[in-house]
Amino acid sequence: MSEIISRMKDLPSAHLLGAGTPMCSGCGGLEALHQIYDVLGENTVFVNAAGCMTLLSVYPFTPFRGSWLYTAMASAPAGAQGVRDALDLLIQQGRLPPEEDLQVVVLTGDGSAYGMGMSATSGAMDRGLDFIYICYDNEGYGNTGQQYSSATPHGAATATSGGTGGFPGYKKDLFSIWAAHQPSYVATVIASEPLDLAKKIAKARDMSGPRMIIALSPCPTGWDYDPRESVAIGKLAVKTGVWPLKEYENGTVTHTRIPRERPAVEEYLKTQGRFSHLFRPQRNEALLTEIQQRVDRYWAQAQ
Amino acid sequence: MASRVLGTALFRSGFTVQDAPKYGAERRGAPIFSTVRAARGTAINERGVIHNPDLVVVADDTLLTVPAAGILQGLEQGAVVLVNSRESAETWQHRLNLDVQLVILPAAAEVEDRAELPHIGATCAGAAASLLGVIAPDVLAAAIGEELAGLGELVVEQNRRNALAAYRAVQDKKGLVREGKAVAAGDYTPPAWVELSVDDVGIAAPDVRAVANSVQVRTGLWRTLRPTIDYDHCVNCWWVCSSLCPDSAIRVENNTPIIDYDHCKGCMICVGVCPPHAIQGEPEYLAQQREAQSADTGAGDNNGTDTADG
Numbered sequence: 001m002s003e004i005i006s007r008m009k010d011l012p013s014a015h016l017l018g019a020g021t022p023m024c025s026g027c028g029g030l031e032a033l034h035q036i037y038d039v040l041g042e043n044t045v046f047v048n049a050a051g052c053m054t055l056l057s058v059y060p061f062t063p064f065r066g067s068w069l070y071t072a073m074a075s076a077p078a079g080a081q082g083v084r085d086a087l088d089l090l091i092q093q094g095r096l097p098p099e100e101d102l103q104v105v106v107l108t109g110d111g112s113a114y115g116m117g118m119s120a121t122s123g124a125m126d127r128g129l130d131f132i133y134i135c136y137d138n139e140g141y142g143n144t145g146q147q148y149s150s151a152t153p154h155g156a157a158t159a160t161s162g163g164t165g166g167f168p169g170y171k172k173d174l175f176s177i178w179a180a181h182q183p184s185y186v187a188t189v190i191a192s193e194p195l196d197l198a199k200k201i202a203k204a205r206d207m208s209g210p211r212m213i214i215a216l217s218p219c220p221t222g223w224d225y226d227p228r229e230s231v232a233i234g235k236l237a238v239k240t241g242v243w244p245l246k247e248y249e250n251g252t253v254t255h256t257r258i259p260r261e262r263p264a265v266e267e268y269l270k271t272q273g274r275f276s277h278l279f280r281p282q283r284n285e286a287l288l289t290e291i292q293q294r295v296d297r298y299w300a301q302a303q
Numbered sequence: 304m305a306s307r308v309l310g311t312a313l314f315r316s317g318f319t320v321q322d323a324p325k326y327g328a329e330r331r332g333a334p335i336f337s338t339v340r341a342a343r344g345t346a347i348n349e350r351g352v353i354h355n356p357d358l359v360v361v362a363d364d365t366l367l368t369v370p371a372a373g374i375l376q377g378l379e380q381g382a383v384v385l386v387n388s389r390e391s392a393e394t395w396q397h398r399l400n401l402d403v404q405l406v407i408l409p410a411a412a413e414v415e416d417r418a419e420l421p422h423i424g425a426t427c428a429g430a431a432a433s434l435l436g437v438i439a440p441d442v443l444a445a446a447i448g449e450e451l452a453g454l455g456e457l458v459v460e461q462n463r464r465n466a467l468a469a470y471r472a473v474q475d476k477k478g479l480v481r482e483g484k485a486v487a488a489g490d491y492t493p494p495a496w497v498e499l500s501v502d503d504v505g506i507a508a509p510d511v512r513a514v515a516n517s518v519q520v521r522t523g524l525w526r527t528l529r530p531t532i533d534y535d536h537c538v539n540c541w542w543v544c545s546s547l548c549p550d551s552a553i554r555v556e557n558n559t560p561i562i563d564y565d566h567c568k569g570c571m572i573c574v575g576v577c578p579p580h581a582i583q584g585e586p587e588y589l590a591q592q593r594e595a596q597s598a599d600t601g602a603g604d605n606n607g608t609d610t611a612d613g
Binding site for chain 1: 510545563566568575
């Protein structure tokens with residue numbers, strides 16, 4: 001599994017993740033996971049924190065071709081440490097041939113990654129744990145009805161942030177928090193850009209140490225849009241500059257895609273019911289301007 | 304919403320009432336249930352799900368084929384099953400072969416995508432109220448006003464209109480649902496235990512080691528819209544649709560994308576992303592009608608894709 005992926009045609013055509021999962025129709029997180037799994041390959045063990053994707057492996061069914069471990073919401077990196085240690089011991093004792101070693105992959109939602117699982121994640125990076133961490137970020141606690149999380153963007157309506165202003169807080173900059181730990185690799189991806197995603201996952205696969213991935217995951221149920229729009233909305237998130245595609249390596253942050261002519265952020269916002277209060281019954285100019293200015297400021301500093 | 308309206312209408316008609324929704328762990332596209340219990344002048348001590356319902360209301364007839372929905376569970380002789388369906392009562396009687404009374408609920412509006420049935424909750428509540436025979440139309444209207452008050456007068460009015468239309472539509476079967484006997488704790492029979500021998504895990508639970516066996520779950524039953532690839536226009540850029548399908552439901556054979564209808568949930572992402580616009584969407588029921596017709600004429604389905612029944 002170390003083919004070089006440089007064009008769309010190089011993307012894997014054999015899909016490892018089994019169909020038949022209970023994820024919602026049009027799930028942007030599942031779309032990312034199936035692409036990621038195709039690049040990582042079968043020799044992967046998933047450590048899953050509580051969240052939407054807990055439902056992937058409900059006995060007796062699993063979409064995976066290997067083991068899956070379920071942990072409490074805050075503890076997936078600790079679970080990954082245990083699995084990694086066990087694999088190392090087995091290899092050391094000669095009970096597992098080194099070529100049968102497994103890639104240990106944490107799978108969590110944003111509720112865990114941006115919030116209650118941060119401490120365990122920070123500790124795992126401190127210890128230089130050899131693992132891949134994947135956060136599918138649908139900007140809220142989607143599994144329980146889209147309550148806001150630390151990943152919810154400013155102004156979005158959630159089950160716990162209504163009214164004319166939506167969510168009063170700001171999306172936490174998890175990429176920078178993770179990069180500040182100086183792990184081997186940090187990257188943002190999105191399933192609507194499969195080539196960029198595959199290149200980054202292939203890079204992470206061939207490294208060691210902590211490799212951290214955040215996948216923005218358009219969520220038809222939580223963001224309130226028709227499932228068919230998942231890819232279009234994902235592409236708009238990148239084009240408008242709302243979701244910067246970037247990576248951190250050896251102390252340097254590089255943008256893998258710099259949107260030269262960014263359409264107004266409202267082109268992205270108006271595709272989703274969670275922002276409809278910004279446009280109806282009348283336009284909330286102040287809030288729209290603020291959101292646009294924050295994106296503009298990000299890119300002014302990034303270049 | 305239907306159970307709350309029905310519960311409130313029964314309460315306003317002098318009954319003691321319990322109503323509760325029950326959600327499974329699955330989300331969009333997955334079945335949801337709610338139950339209503341009503342008793343005359345006595346407290347309801349029973350709790351939890353209803354094991355032997357007198358009336359089952361099915362808002363979407365595609366649920367009848369979903370095992371997880373368990374719609375036919377616990378139906379006893381003479382129970383009433385109200386189904387919102389395009390098919391006739393005779394067809395369903397034939398398909399289900401159960402000793403129950405089937406009533407077809409004519410939905411007020413016809414829609415292409417059954418996932419978006421407008422006012423289906425009110426329609427179901429209205430028809431159910433009629434079949435129960437103990438709720439007057441004005442009480443039903445008042446219950447809708449009470450339950451939907453927060454949504455504004457326009458929404459209340461639309462729902463009332465649909466509920467009352469459904470109420471009248473099944474009026475000839477008014478009171479079809481019979482009252483069940485009172486349930487006493489003493490009548491409860493515990494389930495029979497099945498002794499299992501202690502075997503090695505490989506024998507007792509072989510699925511623990513099964514690989515990607517989620518494919519045994521036919522999520523294709525969720526689908527209300529169906530994408531179809533027109534191979535005359537497909538330019539074999541499989542990496543687009545097959546990478547972007549969230550459900551790994553587009554496989555690639557000889558550089559050709561093939562949709563797996565056993566698992567396609569009908570999100571229609573592939574329809575939107577196909578560069579030559581070679582994937583078209585249509586309502587699932589129309590596709591099924593077309594298939595049934597071509598099967599009748601012996602033409603068969605030779606477009607090289609899987610059919611819904613494999």
